[in-house]
Amino acid sequence: MHIDARHLENNSLIEGDICIVGAGAAGISIALDWINTPYKVILLEGGGLEYDSKVQQLYQGENSGQKYFPLMSSRWHSFGGTTALWGGYCTEYDTIDFKKRDWVQHSGWPISKIDLIPYYKKAGDNLDLFSDNFSLEHWQRKNNKLKNLPLDKDTIWNKIWQFSPPTRFAEKYKDKISNAKNIHLYTYANVTDIITNDDSSEVIEVTTKNHANKTHKVKAKHFILACSALQNARLLLASTSQNPKGLGNENDNVGRYFMEHIEIKSSELWMNSAFSMNLYLLNWGKTKARAEIAITAEMQRKYKLLNGTVSIKPLDKARFEESNIEHWNDEDPRNNTFTRSAWEKIKHKVSVYKESRVDHINQAYQLSIRIEQEPKVSSRITLDTERDTLGVPKSDLNWVLSANEKKSIRKIQEIIGQQIGKSGIGRIKLLDYLQDETNLSWPDYTSGGLHHMGTTRMHKDPKKGVVDANCKIHGIHNLFVAGSSCFTTSGAANPTLTLIALSLRLSDYLKNNFNS
Amino acid sequence: MKRRSFIKITGVLSISIVLPYTFSSCNSSLNLNDTLATPYELLEVISKDESIEIGNQYCKAIPKEAKIDTLISLLSKGNTRESLKKMITDDFNLGNTIIINGWVLAQTEARQCALLSILI
Numbered sequence: 001m002h003i004d005a006r007h008l009e010n011n012s013l014i015e016g017d018i019c020i021v022g023a024g025a026a027g028i029s030i031a032l033d034w035i036n037t038p039y040k041v042i043l044l045e046g047g048g049l050e051y052d053s054k055v056q057q058l059y060q061g062e063n064s065g066q067k068y069f070p071l072m073s074s075r076w077h078s079f080g081g082t083t084a085l086w087g088g089y090c091t092e093y094d095t096i097d098f099k100k101r102d103w104v105q106h107s108g109w110p111i112s113k114i115d116l117i118p119y120y121k122k123a124g125d126n127l128d129l130f131s132d133n134f135s136l137e138h139w140q141r142k143n144n145k146l147k148n149l150p151l152d153k154d155t156i157w158n159k160i161w162q163f164s165p166p167t168r169f170a171e172k173y174k175d176k177i178s179n180a181k182n183i184h185l186y187t188y189a190n191v192t193d194i195i196t197n198d199d200s201s202e203v204i205e206v207t208t209k210n211h212a213n214k215t216h217k218v219k220a221k222h223f224i225l226a227c228s229a230l231q232n233a234r235l236l237l238a239s240t241s242q243n244p245k246g247l248g249n250e251n252d253n254v255g256r257y258f259m260e261h262i263e264i265k266s267s268e269l270w271m272n273s274a275f276s277m278n279l280y281l282l283n284w285g286k287t288k289a290r291a292e293i294a295i296t297a298e299m300q301r302k303y304k305l306l307n308g309t310v311s312i313k314p315l316d317k318a319r320f321e322e323s324n325i326e327h328w329n330d331e332d333p334r335n336n337t338f339t340r341s342a343w344e345k346i347k348h349k350v351s352v353y354k355e356s357r358v359d360h361i362n363q364a365y366q367l368s369i370r371i372e373q374e375p376k377v378s379s380r381i382t383l384d385t386e387r388d389t390l391g392v393p394k395s396d397l398n399w400v401l402s403a404n405e406k407k408s409i410r411k412i413q414e415i416i417g418q419q420i421g422k423s424g425i426g427r428i429k430l431l432d433y434l435q436d437e438t439n440l441s442w443p444d445y446t447s448g449g450l451h452h453m454g455t456t457r458m459h460k461d462p463k464k465g466v467v468d469a470n471c472k473i474h475g476i477h478n479l480f481v482a483g484s485s486c487f488t489t490s491g492a493a494n495p496t497l498t499l500i501a502l503s504l505r506l507s508d509y510l511k512n513n514f515n516s
Numbered sequence: 517m518k519r520r521s522f523i524k525i526t527g528v529l530s531i532s533i534v535l536p537y538t539f540s541s542c543n544s545s546l547n548l549n550d551t552l553a554t555p556y557e558l559l560e561v562i563s564k565d566e567s568i569e570i571g572n573q574y575c576k577a578i579p580k581e582a583k584i585d586t587l588i589s590l591l592s593k594g595n596t597r598e599s600l601k602k603m604i605t606d607d608f609n610l611g612n613t614i615i616i617n618g619w620v621l622a623q624t625e626a627r628q629c630a631l632l633s634i635l636i
Contacts, residue, residue: 267618272560414613417620422608427561430618 002178004048005189006212016042016184018510019206019220021191021235022227024081025496026483026503028169028177029126030224033507035180039514042218043183044208046190046227047078049174051334054211058190058388060331061230061395065379067325067444068399073333074450075228079187080170082228082450085333088166089494090129091159092120096297096307097372097491103304106257106375109488110460110469116501119508123500127164128172130288134160139279139289146279148291151419155299158279158291159309161494189216192392194223194239194247196476203479209390222478222510226503229258229452229485230381234395236456236466236473237383248456248473251463255382255455257375258397259490260448262405263324264369266434267413268315271363271426280312292370294492295412303415306408307492308371310416318366325447367416367428369409372490375454376400399448403440410434451495453487471506482506552591553632555625557604562619571633573616574626587631591624600624 018034020027023045034041047055055078061071068074076084093113100108121132131138136158140146148158177183189208196203205219225232233255237246248254279291292309300307313321328336373379379400383393410430417428433443459465462474471486473479482503484495491498555567562570575582581590594600607613607622614626621629 270561272557414615414620417615418608418611418613421613421620421622422605424557424605427558428620430615430620432618435615435618 001181001183002049002185002187005186005208005216006210006214008214008216010214010216012214012216014042014184014186014216014218016040016218016220017514018042018222018224019044019218020224020226020482021206022046022081022225022231023079023177023185024226024228024483025083025126025169025500027224027226028080028173029123029500029503030226030482030507031177031180031183031185032126032173033504034511035176035183037182037511039182041183042220043177043185044189044191044206044218045079045185045187048187049079049170051076051078051084053332054389055188055190056333058390058392059231060388061397062384063397063399065398066401066442067446068397068448069325069328069450070331071230071395071397072331073328073336074452075230076333078170079174079185080168083167083169085450086166086496088127088164089161090124090127090164090497091161091493092116092134093491093493093498094159094294094297094307096300097489097493101301103301104306104374104489106464107489110458110465116498116505119501119504120497122504123497124162126167126500127497128167129162129164131162134162136160136291143278145276146291147276148279149275149293149420150423150425151293152422155296155415156419157294157296159294159493160289160291162289163282163287188212189218190390191218191227191235192238192390193241194235194479196242196247198242200242200247201475202477211389221514222480224480224482224506224510225456226482228483229455230395230397232481232483232485233381233455234383234392238392248466248476248479250475253457253464253466256377256380257454257457258379258381258399258452259373259375259454259487260399261370261451261490261492261494262373262401262409263447263449264409264443264445265318265323265366265431266310266369266409267367267417267431268429269312269365269367269420269426270429271365273425274363275425277312277365281314282311293367293416295415299415303411305411306372306374306405308369308408308412309492310367310369310412312365312367315364315366318368323445323447324449326445328450363426367413369412370449370492370494371405371409371412372492374402374404375457375489376402381455401442401446406434406440406442410437449494451484451490453484453490453495456481456485458486458488470509471502480506480510548592548595549588549631549635551595551597551600552588553628553635555628555632556597557601558621558625558629566617567629568633568636570616570619570621570626571629571631574614574630575633577614577616581627582630582634584631584634587627587634591627591631594624600628
């Protein structure tokens with residue numbers, strides 16, 4: 001059932017068994033999981049079924065740290081959430097990502113990869129992936145043209161990504177959600193406050209508002225915040241009715257440990273003869289799976305490296321591409337697009353470049369790294385003094401990079417360079433910003449992946465995290481968080497598949513513990 | 517600009533005949549130095565000019581090796597193209613690498629570039 005909250009009588013009371021705040025990848029995945037259960041599920045979406053610029057403006061905020069994308073366009077504020085924008089990259093997190101690593105401060109999830117394995121397949125189904133098998137051998141058996149570079153397996157491995165079409169949750173799931181008898185979707189229902197009992201141990205209700213000046217209350221037995229890492233933290237910090245520090249924030253962890261993936265071109269691979277790179281190249285709309293070069297856990301331990309993977313693109317095109325941070329700079333997310341329009345911009349430059357060269361440019365590739373960040377207390381979202389049009393304080397993001405992140409990027413290129421050299425197939429050349437080991441500055445084109453993580457991180461100790469191993473906010477027995485804001489570390493992989501798997505795990509936990 | 521090229525330096529090296537070494541014959545010393553100062557595999561992906569620049573940078577970074585006799589002594593453990601190739605592979609395998617102008621190089625081939633840069 002779908003109800004537009006602008007058309008409800010003012011001060012309506014909405015009641016259900018569980019209330020999910022946010023209808024993006026996490027919220028919709030949980031709602032789908034509760035269809036045909038005996039429970040009444042309230043699914044609240046702040047936007048409409050389609051883009052609404054007035055609602056999108058509610059995401060405006062400040063960037064006071066490292067150069068970052070406009071906050072307003074870094075997330076999509078309508079039913080389906082940021083699946084309206086995403087590129088479809090899917091892979092699982094690695095076992096090491098969940099472990100305590102003595103060289104990565106604040107690392108160590110309270111769960112392991114094994115805890116998510118049962119949920120990855122279902123997450124992949126939600127995203128229309130071809131297979132739940134991410135092993136290189138599986139994909140090489142399916143297609144013997146997928147040759148891997150002849151590199152030492154104790155040092156390098158080939159991590160497989162699959163590509164969702166990309167699934168747009170609004171298109172795919174709108175009817176299923178709207179037609180489900182026990183799912184009550186309310187659009188234009190922005191949650192602006194969470195009200196608890198006096199000692200903040202239980203959520204009583206949430207308040208919703210919209211630009212039609214309608215205010216409503218929603219009561220439920222359990223509440224799940226699923227409105228993205230920035231908005232989950234923002235809402236908790238802004239809910240100050242019982243506690244001026246916000247909810248779940250006794251230990252000042254809400255909003256902290258904000259992590260992105262640093263995504264940046266890192267080196268060039270020049271090969272001395274033709275080599276089929278089908279395994280590594282991406283043909284939009286056609287490639288089902290491709291590999292990125294990854295460093296083994298043993299090498300990460302040996303050299304105290306952060307986890308990162310390296311993708312490969314033909315250099316003739318890659319040289320002219322803008323980085324995401326240069327390209328994605330409009331506050332209206334509809335104006336920031338990847339793929340086709342970006343290619344149109346550079347097509348002419350590429351053809352002129354190719355004609356002017358006599359060497360083997362077709363055997364040269366750009367390597368770009370996607371690397372995890374160290375969790376940092378100082379990398380955080382806080383509340384601005386300015387408020388949005390519904391009266392909620394805006395966000396201020398202070399994104400922080402570190403020297404260790406740059407050192408890891410450099411060392412990973414060096415390790416790949418050693419392996420490439422050893423194999424005799426060519427040589428690696430680090431880009432300018434990595435050549436001087438003592439230079440810890442970052443180039444202007446340093447980008448993130450629009451992957452927001454960590455602002456309500458998981459930790460068994462409430463002094464070190466916001467949610468426990470079941471994504472429940474410490475100290476509040478019926479308030480949970482779904483999505484990548486729960487991530488303790490960021491891993492090297494795009495987060496969508498894992499955040500959905502984690503959300504489905506939460507969903508299972510709630511089903512099994514509903515009345516406890 | 518990087519080109520696939522196999523440089524012929526015999527003619528160039530013949531200009532630098534004045535060497536502190538003595539071999540059984542002048543021709544065999546030239547042939548050996550030809551081999552020692554030619555990073556064949558590297559030259560499949562970079563130009564001669566770039567290899568010389570790498571050599572210059574190597575000599576600046578490690579001045580104690582920036583002498584013809586020192587470099588020849590270090591490189592002569594491999595006195596054929598095949599044995600030098602093995603030294604390079606071993607360097608990469610053992611992590612005996614150096615980064616010059618961004619290139620991740622085996623120590624051996626960086627020394628070859630250095631020798632070339634001095635002899636040119």
